[in-house]
Amino acid sequence: MEGRFTTEYLKQLHRIFFVSREIDRLEREFIKQGIAHFHVSGAGHESTALLNEFLQDDDWLHLHYRDKALMLARGMPIREFFSSLLATASSHSAGRQMSAHLSSRALNITSIVGPVGNNALHAAGVAASLKHRPGMPIAICCVGDGTTQQGEFVEAVAEAVRGQYPVVFVIEDNSFSISTRTSKQTFFDLPGGPAPSFYGVEIIRTDGDDLRASREAFHKAVRHSRNNRTPSIVLLNVERLSDHTNADDQKTYRTLLEIEAGSSRDPLPNLRAMLQKAGIDADALLKIEQELTAEVQAEAALARKEDAPTVEPDAKAPYPASFDEKTEYRGNEKASTLTMREALNAVLDKQLAANADVVLFGQDIEDPKGDVFGVTRGLSTKYPDRVRNAALSESTIVGTAVGRALAGQRPVAFLQFADFLPLAYNQIVSEMGSMFWRTGGAWEAPVILMVSCGGYKPGLGPFHAQSFEGMLAHTPGIDVVMPSSAGDAAGLLNAAFESRRPTVFLYPKAVLNNSDGRTSEDLDKHFVHPGLSRHVARGRDITLVSYGNTVSLCANAASAFEAQGFSVEVIDLRSISPWDEKEVLASARRTRRLIVVHEDNRTVGMGAEIIATVTEKTDVPVVVRRLARSDAHIPFNFRNQLETLPSYRKLVDLMAEVLECEVTWHEEDDSGPTAAIKAIGSGPADENVLVTDLFVKPGDKIEVGQLVAVVEATKASVEICANIGGVVQEVFAKVGDQIATDSPLLTVDANRDLSEQNFALASEIQNKFVLRRLKSHVIPALRRHSSNFSEVVINGIGFATGARRVTNEEIIHNWPNRRADEILALTGIKSRFWVGPEEGTLSLATKAARDLLRQNKMSIHDIDLVIAATGTPDIATPSLASRVAVAVAEDGVRPSLAAYDMGAACSGYLYALQQAYDFIAQQSDAKVLIITSEVLSPLLDMNDFSTAILFGDAATASLVTSRDMARNPLFTASRPIVSGRPEPGDLLYVPLPDDGVIAMNGRSVFTEAVHSMTRSIENACVDAGIELANLDLLVPHQANQRIIDTIAKRSGRPALSVIETYGNTSSSSIPLAMLHVASERSEPMNLGLVAFGGGMTAGAAIVRTVK
Structure with a gap:
């Protein structure tokens, strides 16, 4: 190993040690200049860089905050230290981590932890995943001596030994945990002397200022862990050559003599001496260090030019794009x-x-x-x-x-x-x-x-x-x-x-x-998007929000209240973070009464969070309550447990209070009680048990503690003994039967009160109750019609037509003496849509409503009122509005809302719009769905040229709200005016299905229509405070082109015509024409809607396009 310390190797080490020390120096300068705010020095700990020689690219490093030199040796760019110091957008954490807590995904340097010791368990987990990987990678975990007293570190070593994981624990012992001295206070430095091992792992000891010994120690530890796939421990004695951080002054707890003595253990002067001994003279070394200083200063200067980060308010990663495609x-x-x-x-x-x-x-x-x-x-x-x-x-x-x-x-x-x-x-x-x-x-x-x-x-x-x-x-x-x-x-x-x-x-x-x-x-x-709730029940009077165990309490209470005339909405959050704020707010706005039920304790619980959000973000008053566990622990006694947790009875009482009702409970009669002895298992995982022995039959008298049956559970046989004395009434199983745990095995006619026998309660008894209304539970109107309420908003229009497009050329075959262009000249119609074999009033209306709800990203449960205008109902009851509401409820839950039909023929849309307006004027947060659906083609007399060529089949759906509740605004509308001159059907007659054909006196209808629509649009302008001359466009009912042209001429305003495409679609014609305006014209416009229909009915309204 001695031969490894070549001149080139020493120069490499010197570069790392010196750059690390120079980074420290500049960081301190930036602190003094007020440019930076936090600094941790690595001075004295540089020998950890010797580790890198023995590491592979696929090894993992969990480092100490003083490991600057090891990070540099691994390949961490110099600039990264300054980017992190200055908390720039380009730094590894985008300015979020403290400056000494670096990381690098590319270098397998995991994010340095704040709570010291946490990284030790991470290293053990990483090593567990590396245990059998090809190439024998290992994990490195560097900690300070103080950190070894953390439970996390002790557990990590124990886990690495238990699993025999390839991790090298490097303890950088500088004898201080900030100011606390650690000598004789650690597992490796015991009061009785140094420990040779820990959890059976040899402690390899070395001094950090002895580079050769340190290198040998690292080599030994890495080789052992890599080859044997087991843990190693290296104790590296080092000197902390600086304060703990820039916020510390070690002179307050160390003597100057001690500090000066410690400087003799500085590894950098020792390395310089080794270089000079290898032939690098002092001048050459000085030049090298000047060049390195310039390099570090240049990188620091570049870091100072980096942009500041922006705040990221969400700590969570975005959901994957695949979630958008899932239902x-x-x-x-x-x-x-x-x-x-x-x-x-x-x-x-x-x-x-x-x-x-x-x-x-x-x-x-x-x-x-x-x-x-x-x-x-x-x-x-x-x-x-x-x-x-x-x-x-x-x-x-x-x-x-x-x-x-x-x-x-x-x-x-x-x-x-x-x-x-x-x-x-x-x-x-x-x-x-x-x-x-x-x-x-x-x-x-x-x-x-x-x-x-x-x-x-x-x-x-x-x-x-x-x-x-x-x-x-x-x-x-x-x-x-x-x-x-x-x-x-x-x-x-x-x-x-x-x-x-x-x-x-x-x-x-x-x-x-x-x-x-x-x-x-x-x-x-199966897929449920986190953050989206589920409606267990839909209602209008009160909202219950819960999750987990309390959902069943809410569902049962809702059913009981429904049976007594109340409409209760139950929302199962399912997801607590994130939680479905949007749906809870929407429900609270609808019902204006909210109870949040959860079993966590009350203070600072989810109930408080939900109610605070509702209070902050709803624009209507909402009565709010919480039902939660009291701020107490949960007792073992089960009766007391049920009294501590939210219960069915507490919930019913609270709902009655919020709904302003008096509740009377029907208590169970305890005289001569009948009690059940239930099947039990060997543990909470048992769902069913097998009955192997029965020792009683009906008529037998039993005592408390008597053996009544034996069942086979998942792991063991279980004896079931009587928990109550009396006479056996009925036995519900026989030997060989599978029976669900907690279900009755037999019933007993008890020989005294249950309370005297300390009967073991297994679940809450949900007694019956009766409610008496103290006040009406109908939601009062919170915003009355006032002088400053002048318009509503039409938010999107959905539509559907019959599947068959019928041209004039196709229809003219019924009249050999007529021509297709003649139809166009007489009516302005080129084609019309008729329903196919499987289509009808309901299917077209449903399709249009779904189109609208999809546009507005809503469900039918967001709607408060559905009005269906139709002159061609297929049945009398239920109403078309009701059936559409059910048909578009994609969750299968029946909606709770008002829904009805109205028959005003071709004026139906404007009649419905007036009713929607008045409803919203009384309840400003309401959402109204207006449906028009007309299927006229099956009612046509194909021998009657005057009617057969006119009519088409179509449906529309419009969402109407106040301006404050607008989602997808297309038009604002003043209140429509409606009028009529009733007649018995002599002028226009539309029968019920299979009850005749359409009949019309075209000349008389023309006269009435022109007169009524002219008068209606003039009155609507007066009512809306606008001159007729200021209307940019008339949108008349598309009866035929002659009527449209005449209205335009009499009013002096241009009139929109889309009749050539759709024909006369009765009440659907105006919203179809409005949809054309919305899609084709971008400039703001004043429109005059005007209609005339059978009955005779008329109506008009002034609307304005929303840019």
């Missing part, structure tokens, strides 16, 4: 067989099979136990090398998972209970959550942390029943999800794998084996 799928309800536990197990199985980088580890996850709840059952048998039990240490589990993720694996780490999350919180908040953000996206830690959570099960207590989602949601940089059903669990887990965002996946153990909420076996298709 939610929660399973096939008709083939739902898998519980949440089975679905999670199957998704993990599929991910393991599809990706060799997926690894699972945690406590008790290997077979035969397969996790305490059975979530991983069978997986370690199938994938023995990638599903492994972990050490009994939550910080080790999460810390090594971060390391594995950094090295490219896809770790799924398991914590048995959420109650143990605090033991791993350091790694979650400091590493999982910050890695992407603090490295400017260069590094990511896509760990999926699966944690059982929550209460509502007997046998739990203060350290087995918490959920901690509030604490997790407060942690930047991680996704937090908590499903309540198997379909959501599978979809969210698939999304977590695909998102590559660190995710804490909380699964409520109380619902793992629920028979309700099962999903289908096509798990590859």
